[in-house]
Amino acid sequence: MDFTLKPVFLLTIVLLYVAINVNAVRTKDKMYENIDASKACFRRLNATHQIGCTSKRGGSTGVIHYCRSQSDLDFILKNGTAPPYVPVIPTNLFTTSNVNRLKQSSKISGVLLYAGDENPDYFTHEQQCPNPESSLKGTCKASNVWNPHGTGLLYQDIPFPVFFVESEETIKFAKECFDKYNNHSFSTQRDRSLCSLQLTSFMYAATNSSTCIRRSNMITNLNPVKFCDPLGDNNAWASLFPLVRGPNLTEPIRDVGYIVVAARMDATSMFDKTEGAISPVTGLVALLATAKYLKTILPTDENFTKNVLFVVFNGETYDYIGSQRFVYELLKGNFPTKSKEFLPEIRMDDIDLFIELSQLNKTETVVAHYLSGTKLKDFLLKLRTNKGDLSFDEAEDSLPPASVHTFLKNRTNLPSLVLADHRGPFLNPFYNSVYDNASNLHYKYLNLTKDDISQSDNIQTHVQKVATMLAKSLYLEITAKSYQGPEDVADLQFIDELFHCYLENANCRVHQAIQKLELNTQPISLYIGVEVAPNFITTLIGLTLGWVTGDVTGPGNRNCTNEPKNYALRYYNMSRSLDDLNTTMCYRITMNFTEAVSPAFIIDGYDWSSGQYSTWTESIWGDIKLRVFLKPSAAHENMTIAVGSMVFILALLLVYFVKSRAHILFAPQLPTLAPTSC
């Protein structure tokens, strides 16, 4: 070997060795332990207020204090010596009085919530009168509120971050860290290293919707910042019969009345996770089951004077966003489309009857709420006739929060009723919270095949009864005859599957039947979200509604297209049935989506203070994260800054000294000799 290459060779070996054996771990990764699976509370705004939580810019930090009970929390608020603290509390301690105390205490910089050993008795942070500004006045009396356990915390401005942690390991990790470093000799906590949390959920928007929308639209520099987005998504609607007739289905049917069957599809929660089993899934499933059963027993239009519109509203939790926009378009004559050429214009006065399916958990009775003075006697009688073994009752002059409020505000005599599982206050103790899940509904997936029947009395059979009652009554209303055919009840398998789809597994058979995508097995969030990010669940619900109200035109193939283009219809290849997913049929459906964005955001120069429409927006945020680290003691921190400052000052002195003595330290430059040749 050429000996000059030897050092190069050796160096290569050393470098390789270093490269293989040394993993660069960044300091921050050594310091922090990231925690996943946490759901933050974030900020929303309306015309007058900001609500929700925010951290400081760059995150709020505090010392962990793990609480099992109220006394643990009281202890740290009173005796904590090393503030700020982040109490880690079980959900049942998250009450109005505790939150108010935490807000007033200067020792708190954030809160972490975990699901305790057992579910709380109630957990709902919605207001006691949901949507107070946009509901009809006098429908929620102070003596008899709809949501008696509602804390209204969802609508409070909380100045510190609050996270909900789902994973038990995370809480165990935090607890172990707390036990090891923090959980002893509290009076000397200041003098030692403490296990701490950093909660980052800094919200960009502030003040109110008009301010943040105005700031978002302003371009004063080259890097415009967005502060907030309006809440919004889509409503879905479908009709029982096509809105057109004639040989080519091109002639709009104009002179018919419509029965609107409505339900909401959105839920909300304090945290970035919704469940929504009782509200809205029970009502939504009942609507879809009614639609399917009614289409089965009444498949074709025999020149009836009535049609049925099934409408699923979105964003109803936030001051009826979906229905407000729907009514706005209805009054402007823009429903179903702006153009009157291909489809009939449906006006407010064309609605003969409005039926809303609200929360429909399995309780003793199904109650029809309605305002007196509307012509409903006939239809209520029909419901009674068809109720089967369901216990059915009426509540006159009572109207729980529902989309129908928006309609009644614009047409006071609209015959309308709301079917719900409660006569007085909600029986759902977890309205709009993370606990309104399948177990709140006592739902168990039965995995039925067609024509299976369930022996036991469960939520599925209950919803089946409601759907059967409603569909048979609608049949009677439309045809003026009682149904005498062979299909006696609504499809139980379909109902069972739908609950499974919305509460347990989005990749369920219904969703496989209506579209081709392989979905995630997690349930999809029902929170409306912002208008710029459409929710796929809305599309799925719309397609399901289309599937059950559509007409089969033949076997499914590539000829199943809308040729020549008919604006009144859509054509889809969808599975024949839930048991036969692989056989597709061509469905001709009358289904569409309408925008569910509050009119406040589309009216030019809308008066924000008028309170006429929903004004909810959601703040933009940069980063939402949670991490654990070991915070040095105060003495240690002071030492670090002192040493750093001293080094800095010494360096300045040294440089000054060297510079002032430069002529001694460095030999003066010799003057260069003049060139000799000149």
Add this chain to the structure above:
Amino acid sequence: MDLSKVPNERKLYLCRWYFRAGLALLPFIWTVNAIWFFNEAFRKPEYAEQKQIRKYVVYSGIGSLIWAVIIITWVTIFQINRTNWGEFADNISFIIPTGSP
């Protein structure tokens, strides 16, 4: 630029031009001028151009002081009232801070 290597008339020329440039609502140029030529104006042994340089340094210094007062007053007024002024304040802002009213 090392002023010690510059001839005196060049110093005067520079100082005069810095002063004139500052008249175009550029107070920081005055500030620079005042600091940069302070030694030349007050601490060097006397030379022919020094009197004039001194004049420009004093004018620049006074000018930048007045500007400083104006700017500090305005910034204080603006920061105190930004929230109350609402839309007007947003319109005259170049950067709007995130997360504040």
